[in-house]
Structure formats: structure tokens, C-alpha cells
Amino acid sequence: MCRHLVYLGPSVTLAEVLFDPPHSLVRQSWAPRDMRGGGTINADGFGVGWYPGEGEPVRYRRAQPIWSDPTIAQLAAVTRAGAVLAAVRSATVGMAVLDGAAAPFAEGRWLFSHNGVVRGWPDAVVPLAAGLPVRDLLTLDAATDSALLWALVRHRLRAGDDPADAVGRTVADVAAAAPGSRLNLLLTDGRQAVASVAGHALSVRESPGAVLLASEPHDDGPGWRAVPEGHLVLATADGVRVRPLPTR
Ligand code: GLN
Numbered sequence: 497m498c499r500h501l502v503y504l505g506p507s508v509t510l511a512e513v514l515f516d517p518p519h520s521l522v523r524q525s526w527a528p529r530d531m532r533g534g535g536t537i538n539a540d541g542f543g544v545g546w547y548p549g550e551g552e553p554v555r556y557r558r559a560q561p562i563w564s565d566p567t568i569a570q571l572a573a574v575t576r577a578g579a580v581l582a583a584v585r586s587a588t589v590g591m592a593v594l595d596g597a598a599a600p601f602a603e604g605r606w607l608f609s610h611n612g613v614v615r616g617w618p619d620a621v622v623p624l625a626a627g628l629p630v631r632d633l634l635t636l637d638a639a640t641d642s643a644l645l646w647a648l649v650r651h652r653l654r655a656g657d658d659p660a661d662a663v664g665r666t667v668a669d670v671a672a673a674a675p676g677s678r679l680n681l682l683l684t685d686g687r688q689a690v691a692s693v694a695g696h697a698l699s700v701r702e703s704p705g706a707v708l709l710a711s712e713p714h715d716d717g718p719g720w721r722a723v724p725e726g727h728l729v730l731a732t733a734d735g736v737r738v739r740p741l742p743t744r
Contacts, residue, residue: 498611498711499524499538500583500599500682502689504733505706510546510572513580514562517714524712525562525584530697538584541598544568545607546577547686553579553607557598578733579686581607588613588641597638601646605685608649611696611711612678614641620674624648645670649683659683659690664728664742667692672744682709691729692741698723700736707731 501521503513514521519529525538542565543557558565562584583599591597599609614621618641625633625644628651636643645666652662667679671694678695691698691709701708701719709731713720723729723738730737 498583498585498599498609499528500609500611500680501581501708501710501714502682502684502691502731503580503706503708504684504687504689504731505578505703505708507576507578510544510575510577510580510582511569513708514544514572514582515569518716519712519714521582521584521710521714522562524714529712536586538586540587540593541585541595542568542583543585543598543600543609544572544580544582545600545602546575546581547579547605548575548577552605553581553600553602553686555600555602555607557595557600559593559595559598579684581609581682581684581689583609583611583682588617591640592638594638597640597643599642599682601637601643603650606650606653607684607686608646609682610642610645611680611682612694614645614670614679615674615676617641617674618644621670624669624673627651645679645681649681659685659688660728660730663690663692667694667728668742668744680711687732689729689731691723691731693723693725693727693729694741695725698729700729700731702736705733707733707736
């Protein structure tokens with residue numbers, strides 16, 4: 497169900513992150529190795545966000561398979577960035593297939609993605625949604641679990657939570673309200689990234705001055721390390737820390 501990644505490091509083309517590796521995100525859209533929870537391919541949309549400089553990221557999202565869009569291939573070949581978040585989507589049954597339902601979700605410098613599903617959607621999370629300003633609910637990008645999760649994380653960021661707390665506490669709250677949910681979240685501001693491992697796989701590859709967090713390793717090289725279930729990853733281009741997810 498959905499595959500996502502974040503890259504932080506020296507400037508590279510988007511193609512180097514998305515297209516070129518042998519088991520690239522594009523390949524993972526039609527031949528993923530580790531799908532759980534029902535999906536088989538990730539053909540319901542994709543999105544890429546990248547940071548061209550010090551300012552806000554640029555975002556490109558479409559409700560179609562990434563392999564069927566000639567524009568992303570052309571953009572990726574000529575666009576360089578030192579921070580990229582990207583996702584390919586397998587819509588949960590019953591959820592809308594729209595550009596706005598594809599990650600990354602965004603505000604200011606933040607980019608966000610969710611790999612998984614909220615069990616008992618939407619009834620299970622009504623008490624959590626009730627804590628959000630009505631305006632946030634009326635302006636969700638799409639009527640999906642992932643868009644609501646972003647609203648919950650963003651609400652915490654706006655309130656001053658640091659990114660690790662915003663992600664960790666949101667996972668804890670949703671896991672308590674909707675047991676059995678799969679909640680692999682990914683958040684970046686282009687300098688640091690936070691990822692939760694809660695129901696799906698996540699791998700990390702560190703190299704000097706660069707880090708990649710990805711649902712699946714993009715090659716069979718030795719540099720990849722699987723993050724254990726129930727953990728939170730905090731990454732910058734200079735290093736990675738892993739700690740247990742908070743419980744409620
Ligand atoms: N439930 C989310 C959606 O429908 C994410 C799906 C996934 O991870 N496959 O968009």
C-alpha cells in the first residue's frame with residue numbers, strides 16, 4: 497500500500513532518486529516487493545515535492561500511474577534538488593482517486609506522506625477530528641484518511657510541537673482511537689525528516705552527507721538497514737537516530 501521516500505543530501509536530479517535505481521520508486525509503482533493490507537500495485541496517483549533552494553518546496557501530484565505521465569519523466573531529468581519527498585499511491589478501497597489525495601500534502605516548508613490505512617475510517621477518528629478547527633476539516637485536500645492524518649500532524653506543528661513529537665503523538669493518538677491502523681508517516685522540511693514505522697516496512701540508507709528513507713530499498717546494495725516496527729526515525733543528511741514510538 498503506497499510506497500514513499502525522502503532524500504536529503506547533495507543536489508541530485510529527481511531522476512536519480514525516482515527513476516534510475518534498479519528497484520526505483522517508479523518500478524515500485526508496478527512491481528512492489530512488499531505490499532501489505534490489500535493492494536497489489538501503486539497506480540492510483542503519485543506526487544513529488546522538492547526544494548529548489550532555501551524557500552518553499554515545489555510539488556507535482558497526479559491521480560494517475562507515475563509510469564503513464566510523460567511530464568514527470570521530463571521534469572525529473574532536468575530538475576535538481578538536495579531534498580525530495582515522493583510517493584506512489586494505491587488508494588484504500590472506497591477512498592477518492594484525485595490529484596489532491598496523492599502525497600505529498602504540504603504547508604509552508606512541510607511535506608507529508610502516509611503509507612497505510614486508518615481502520616474504521618472515518619467513524620473511529622471522529623473524536624480526533626473534533627479537536628481540529630472546522631476550517632481545517634473543510635479544506636482537507638481530499639476526503640481520505642491520509643489527508644486527515646496530515647491535518648492532525650499540521651495542527652500539532654502549528655501549536656509548536658517539534659516534528660518528531662507531531663508525528664509520534666499523532667501515531668499514538670490514532671493507534672489508540674483506531675486499533676489495527678497502519679501508520680507509516682513521513683514528514684520533512686527539506687533539512688530534517690521524521691518517519692514512523694507502524695504497520696509497514698521502512699528502510700534507511702546512509703552515505704557520507706546523504707540519507708534516504710524508503711518503503712523499499714531501491715537496490716540490492718549493502719547500505720540498507722530495515723527500521724524495526726514501532727519506531728520513529730529522525731534523519732538529517734548528517735545522520736539518523738531511531739527511537740521507539742511513544743505510547744499513550
Ligand atoms: N489510505 C491511504 C489512501 O487511500 C494510503 C493508502 C496506501 O498506503 N496504500 O490514500
